[in-house]
Amino acid sequence: MEAIKNTDKGRSKTEKISDSTIQRISIYYRTLNRLEKQAVKRTTSMSLADIEGISPVMVRKDLSFFGTFGCRGVGYDVQSLKRELAKILGFSRKWGLVIIGGGQFGNVLINSQTLKDNNFTIRKIFDKEPDLIKDIDDQTVVYPLDQLEEKINPEEDHIAIIALPPPEVQSVIDRLGKIGMKAVLYMASRSIKAPQNMVVMNQDISIKLGMMTYKVLEKENNRTA
Amino acid sequence: MEAIKNTDKGRSKTEKISDSTIQRISIYYRTLNRLEKQAVKRTTSMSLADIEGISPVMVRKDLSFFGTFGCRGVGYDVQSLKRELAKILGFSRKWGLVIIGGGQFGNVLINSQTLKDNNFTIRKIFDKEPDLIKDIDDQTVVYPLDQLEEKINPEEDHIAIIALPPPEVQSVIDRLGKIGMKAVLYMASRSIKAPQNMVVMNQDISIKLGMMTYKVLEKENNRTA
Numbered sequence: 001m002e003a004i005k006n007t008d009k010g011r012s013k014t015e016k017i018s019d020s021t022i023q024r025i026s027i028y029y030r031t032l033n034r035l036e037k038q039a040v041k042r043t044t045s046m047s048l049a050d051i052e053g054i055s056p057v058m059v060r061k062d063l064s065f066f067g068t069f070g071c072r073g074v075g076y077d078v079q080s081l082k083r084e085l086a087k088i089l090g091f092s093r094k095w096g097l098v099i100i101g102g103g104q105f106g107n108v109l110i111n112s113q114t115l116k117d118n119n120f121t122i123r124k125i126f127d128k129e130p131d132l133i134k135d136i137d138d139q140t141v142v143y144p145l146d147q148l149e150e151k152i153n154p155e156e157d158h159i160a161i162i163a164l165p166p167p168e169v170q171s172v173i174d175r176l177g178k179i180g181m182k183a184v185l186y187m188a189s190r191s192i193k194a195p196q197n198m199v200v201m202n203q204d205i206s207i208k209l210g211m212m213t214y215k216v217l218e219k220e221n222n223r224t225a
Numbered sequence: 226m227e228a229i230k231n232t233d234k235g236r237s238k239t240e241k242i243s244d245s246t247i248q249r250i251s252i253y254y255r256t257l258n259r260l261e262k263q264a265v266k267r268t269t270s271m272s273l274a275d276i277e278g279i280s281p282v283m284v285r286k287d288l289s290f291f292g293t294f295g296c297r298g299v300g301y302d303v304q305s306l307k308r309e310l311a312k313i314l315g316f317s318r319k320w321g322l323v324i325i326g327g328g329q330f331g332n333v334l335i336n337s338q339t340l341k342d343n344n345f346t347i348r349k350i351f352d353k354e355p356d357l358i359k360d361i362d363d364q365t366v367v368y369p370l371d372q373l374e375e376k377i378n379p380e381e382d383h384i385a386i387i388a389l390p391p392p393e394v395q396s397v398i399d400r401l402g403k404i405g406m407k408a409v410l411y412m413a414s415r416s417i418k419a420p421q422n423m424v425v426m427n428q429d430i431s432i433k434l435g436m437m438t439y440k441v442l443e444k445e446n447n448r449t450a
Contacts, residue, residue: 018245019245019278019436020243020244020245022435022436022439022440023432023435023436025435025439026431026432026435026436027416027432029435030414030415030416030429030431030432031416034415034416050416050418053244088439089435089438089439090435090438090439090441090442091435091438095434095438104329104332104333104336105333107329108329108330108333109430111329112430114414114429114430114431115430115431115434117414117431118431118434118435120434158438158441159434159437159438159441182441182444183437183438183440183441185430185433185434185437189255189339189342190255190259191252191255191256191259191275193275197444199437199440199441199444201433201436201437203428203430203433204255204339205334205337205339205340205410205428206251206255206339206340206342206343207248207251207252207255208410208426208428209320209340209343209345209384209410210247210248210250210251210254210314210315210316210343211244211247211248211251211426212384212408212410212424212426213314213315213316213320213384213408214247214250214313214314214315215247215408215424216315216383216384216407216408216424217315219407219422219424
């Protein structure tokens, strides 16, 4: 991951942008989105650093990878910074989503207001029992799981979210790889082998809980040390 | 976050351990857990690096923060490495969970096999309509949301997972702070102010999707560059 970094003195160098930076850029975007809805016009790196573990210095450093935003002492214009971050993250265009697995977790996704707020459209849902999927939006069509290859068009169905039980995930990812799917997010607690050229990410609550228990122990140890 | 790093030469120095390392340690643990279930006895840094973006070198570096495991050319003993990582992450003890919000997402958590696999016990569920929560395990008790302060005991209810709509999260976290809750994971797409001494983490699908769309754009740009 590389970007041109423009410093105050006009120097520019190629620098690696870490996943952590991109994750924080997403968090700043989320905050700017809320501020805009609240009709707030200007903000500061202090307000953007409003989640534990992020400092104003980190905000300014993260943003500096992508250019010069805001003015010292004046802060950032909410609307224009939001627009710039949207461009960086790709939120300035529309993304077609496909949900694979319409069970309990799939349903949480199907009803997610968060997805609708961020230029994502759920275009297709695949499930073994398509007749059981109810209450979907007009722009969404439900298909049987075995029609995956036939119905998905990677040119307009950009990202697949897999909400299937762990043992079923790998074979579905392999099938999606064969039809040239570009991006897959899966929710199961399992590592998978990703086909080449596919962006694959995993959202697994057990990984997050492992980080939490580590941090709780660390705090305990610091207290007793 | 600090730990003593023991190098091959017996030097030791205090080094900061990043969130990314802890996250990957959780991923290695997950893989070791699966290998153990499959009765695999030995493994290598190559097999542990089986998720996109992790290299064998990174596996060895991450593990080296915590001590010397395995032997060059021989690999790691699955059971003993799993036991060591469990100790690091805190999975060698039992953790009591509390779920706040028993709606669609809360229900996914209540039924999660992943949680049961990792020494977590859901002890209590709080909801505005406790009578609607069905099919729970014997060790779990359901209470009305307004009894939060009265029923939670932070000494045995170690981690609260909040599955409430975004506008309701901050006030619940404030209430949990007042009774000395040590750790909270919330699922809403919103930044919150964390009370002092509380470990607060967020699992928000829109943040993950922001990282995905960034990576998809980056691949497209590399192709056209």
